Amino acid sequence: NAGVTQTPKFQVLKTGQSMTLQCAQDMNHNSMYWYRQDPGMGLRLIYYSASEGTTDKGEVPNGYNVSRLNKREFSLRLESAAPSQTSVYFCASSDIINSPLHFGNGTRLTVT
Amino acid sequence: DAKTTQPNSMESNEEEPVHLPCNHSTISGTDYIHWYRQLPSQGPEYVIHGLTSNVNNRMASLAIAEDRKSSTLILHRATLRDAAVYYCILRDPGTASKLTFGTGTRLQVTL
Numbered sequence: 001n002a003g004v005t006q007t008p009k010f011q012v013l014k015t016g017q018s019m020t021l022q023c024a025q026d027m028n029h030n031s032m033y034w035y036r037q038d039p040g041m042g043l044r045l046i047y048y049s050a051s052e053g054t055t056d057k058g059e060v061p062n063g064y065n066v067s068r069l070n071k072r073e074f075s076l077r078l079e080s081a082a083p084s085q086t087s088v089y090f091c092a093s094s095d096i097i098n099s100p101l102h103f104g105n106g107t108r109l110t111v112t
Numbered sequence: 113d114a115k116t117t118q119p120n121s122m123e124s125n126e127e128e129p130v131h132l133p134c135n136h137s138t139i140s141g142t143d144y145i146h147w148y149r150q151l152p153s154q155g156p157e158y159v160i161h162g163l164t165s166n167v168n169n170r171m172a173s174l175a176i177a178e179d180r181k182s183s184t185l186i187l188h189r190a191t192l193r194d195a196a197v198y199y200c201i202l203r204d205p206g207t208a209s210k211l212t213f214g215t216g217t218r219l220q221v222t223l
Binding site: 004040041043100101106 | 154157199212
């Protein structure tokens with residue numbers, strides 16, 4: 001059972017380039033989340049999707065867009081990457097709003 | 113949003129119990145208390161959660177104060193594999209966005 005799978009694991013971008021981080025879960029969870037974690041910091045919520053077809057902003061949504069493609073997949077897009085977006089990005093899913101979150105192993109993104 | 117306060121770091125000897133405190137004086141009546149941990153180079157991992165009563169599972173125990181303004185995660189016998197950052201989080205079941213992690217407590221376990 002794979003759980004939450006994120007791709008790619010590592011990525012280096014130049015300022016202004018765009019890319020999409022992919023996330024898929026195989027647990028039939030309703031809710032999915034994107035977090036970023038800067039060095040020595042806790043996680044900050046970027047966007048979340050409470051259920052298929054809905055998305056909402058979290059604490060730090062500026063510079064990002066998301067798509068809940070179907071129940072399994074939730075992607076995060078950076079349209080014009082900036083050095084301030086250098087971070088580790090984690091995707092998570094949960095069954096219902098108050099159930100535990102299951103996290104992927106992260107995507108380490110560097111923007112030069 | 114209700115916030116939590118945790119010590120930045122704690123140390124423990126292997127095989128000894130560890131008590132990790134968390135203060136959440138502005139907790140609301142519907143907030144659940146969740147604990148996660150993050151091992152180096154991995155995503156956070158769920159540990160335990162509760163509302164009012166103390167909770168036990170195979171990983172840990174959660175002791176919640178009667179007024180719910182604080183809680184303690186108890187690892188009964190720390191091992192080297194328990195070295196991680198532990199996050200205490202308040203979760204409002206009414207909205208998914210209220211899941212603020214903070215900086216957590218870095219637990220060091222020594223032989």
